[in-house]
Amino acid sequence: MDRKNEAVAMDLLLEDFDPTAVVAEPLPTVVTSNVNCDLIGKFAEDLKGSLEKPMVLGRNVHTTCLAVTEPEANDEFTGDKDAYMASVLARYRKTLVERTKHHLGYPYNLDFDYGALTQLQHFSINNLGDPFIESNYGVHSRQFEVGVLDWFARLWEIEKSDYWGYITNCGTEGNLHGVLVGREVFPDGILYASRESHYSIFKAARMYRMECAKVDCLISGEIDCKDFRAKLVLNKDKPAIINVNIGTTVKGAVDDLDLVIQTLEECGFKQDRFYIHCDGALFGLMMPFVKRAPKVTFKKPIGSVSVSGHKFVGCPMPCGVQITRLEHINALSRNVEYLASRDATIMGSRNGHAPIFLWYTLNKKGYKGFQKEVQKCLRNAHYLKDRLRDAGISAMLNELSSTVVFERPKDEEFVRRWQLACQGNIAHVVVMPSVNIDKLDDFLNELVEKRSTWYKDEKVQPPCIAADVGTENCACGQHK
Numbered sequence: 001m002d003r004k005n006e007a008v009a010m011d012l013l014l015e016d017f018d019p020t021a022v023v024a025e026p027l028p029t030v031v032t033s034n035v036n037c038d039l040i041g042k043f044a045e046d047l048k049g050s051l052e053k054p055m056v057l058g059r060n061v062h063t064t065c066l067a068v069t070e071p072e073a074n075d076e077f078t079g080d081k082d083a084y085m086a087s088v089l090a091r092y093r094k095t096l097v098e099r100t101k102h103h104l105g106y107p108y109n110l111d112f113d114y115g116a117l118t119q120l121q122h123f124s125i126n127n128l129g130d131p132f133i134e135s136n137y138g139v140h141s142r143q144f145e146v147g148v149l150d151w152f153a154r155l156w157e158i159e160k161s162d163y164w165g166y167i168t169n170c171g172t173e174g175n176l177h178g179v180l181v182g183r184e185v186f187p188d189g190i191l192y193a194s195r196e197s198h199y200s201i202f203k204a205a206r207m208y209r210m211e212c213a214k215v216d217c218l219i220s221g222e223i224d225c226k227d228f229r230a231k232l233v234l235n236k237d238k239p240a241i242i243n244v245n246i247g248t249t250v251k252g253a254v255d256d257l258d259l260v261i262q263t264l265e266e267c268g269f270k271q272d273r274f275y276i277h278c279d280g281a282l283f284g285l286m287m288p289f290v291k292r293a294p295k296v297t298f299k300k301p302i303g304s305v306s307v308s309g310h311k312f313v314g315c316p317m318p319c320g321v322q323i324t325r326l327e328h329i330n331a332l333s334r335n336v337e338y339l340a341s342r343d344a345t346i347m348g349s350r351n352g353h354a355p356i357f358l359w360y361t362l363n364k365k366g367y368k369g370f371q372k373e374v375q376k377c378l379r380n381a382h383y384l385k386d387r388l389r390d391a392g393i394s395a396m397l398n399e400l401s402s403t404v405v406f407e408r409p410k411d412e413e414f415v416r417r418w419q420l421a422c423q424g425n426i427a428h429v430v431v432m433p434s435v436n437i438d439k440l441d442d443f444l445n446e447l448v449e450k451r452s453t454w455y456k457d458e459k460v461q462p463p464c465i466a467a468d469v470g471t472e473n474c475a476c477g478q479h480k
């Protein structure tokens with residue numbers, strides 16, 4: 001374009017340009033097709049054709065979702081919309097109270113009181129960037145975050161000057177970070193994880209396009225170090241990045257960290273050829289207080305540990321903690337001028353409220369308070385397992401765990417009512433501090449009563465779960 005034409009084009013542009021103009025019709029048209037239902041239906045169809053056992057998926061939320069509606073022109077005057085929203089929220093609150101009462105299947109401690117922190121709700125607290133380097137955004141809570149990280153560093157025995165970490169959005173983010181650090185340290189490393197590792201580990205392998213070797217498990221759910229050895233020997237030329245479970249999702253099995261390290265060493269992997277990430281999402285905060293548990297400590301050659309904050313600690317929003325060695329983090333981080341901070345986290349913006357919630361509970365309970373709660377959970381888990389067995393129901397409880405595995409209840413409505421997590425023929429209850437004996441009794445009484453109706457006809461028998469829990473824990477017709 002020559003100079004003259006360029007000037008004409010600019011004039012035209014300026015003529016049309018009104019910086020305050022907005023689109024005439026802001027309401028997008030409604031898309032009417034029922035895409036979600038179709039997709040779910042298709043998914044179920046696909047499963048039918050595959051060899052996989054069809055899974056029971058949750059209900060389609062589109063049938064119950066709360067539509068966002070446009071305010072009426074006179075809403076401000078009538079207050080109708082405010083009244084409508086208040087009634088929706090009040091009903092929702094009631095549901096939360098009821099659902100909290102009947103929750104047993106997920107490892108969340110629902111018993112907390114953060115009333116003192118409601119005053120902070122009015123602030124957009126964001127710790128974007130590195131926890132140890134302030135950014136230009138001043139509404140942050142790094143002083144709480146680093147205090148919490150120091151507490152965990154002490155728990156897992158690493159000096160303040162030797163660690164790096166941050167408060168994550170959840171245990172999954174800790175795993176994504178731990179595996180990423182491992183891959184940055186060993187770009188051609190193979191990721192080893194037991195089959196019963198959380199799905200986030202395999203997601204990390206897919207996201208980072210890493211070669212991943214799935215290792216078999218013992219019946220307890222623990223990693224089978226014989227199979228681990230066999231797989232290591234096949235890949236001696238490549239460094240090893242290993243996920244060690246400090247509590248598996250379904251059976252609460254704790255991998256033997258010492259045996260994993262010993263296996264690596266016996267297969268010729270020196271410390272500069274392996275990286276261990278410990279997924280302590282579930283029991284990372286419980287194990288340090290259990291006498292016979294393998295000790296998770298940075299005095300051993302591990303690279304990182306992560307834990308979920310909303311699980312054993314209890315927190316209204318999902319969160320977690322990730323701690324790694326400072327020496328590893330430089331490989332991952334980049335300075336960001338616009339932040340005046342450093343980027344070494346998975347996310348950009350980071351929840352600045354979560355560290356304050358964690359800080360609050362850690363201060364109130366302390367190491368001693370957690371120890372007491374761990375003891376209570378283990379005791380209650382044994383109570384549940386014993387009562388299930390007394391009632392003739394197959395059940396297993398790993399020695400270091402508060403996850404009680406038992407036969408999957410026949411009725412999905414019962415599963416939903418108690419919010420049980422199920423896999424194949426098994427279900428579990430994770431005994432957290434909010435699960436007391438009264439709640440367990442209510443659950444057990446209801447289960448026993450319902451079971452007598454599910455299996456009143458001799459032709460319908462409870463499932464055999466020996467393959468999942470071992471014959472000694474199975475109470476089916478063949479094994480009892």
Ligand SMILES: Cc1ncc(COP(=O)(O)O)c(C=O)c1O
Pocket residue numbers: 107170171172173175197198200245247248249250279281282308318319320
């Ligand atoms: C062993 C294990 N790792 C990771 C996770 C993921 O944690 P989050 O749900 O906090 O992302 C879970 C969740 O239950 C888990 O059991």
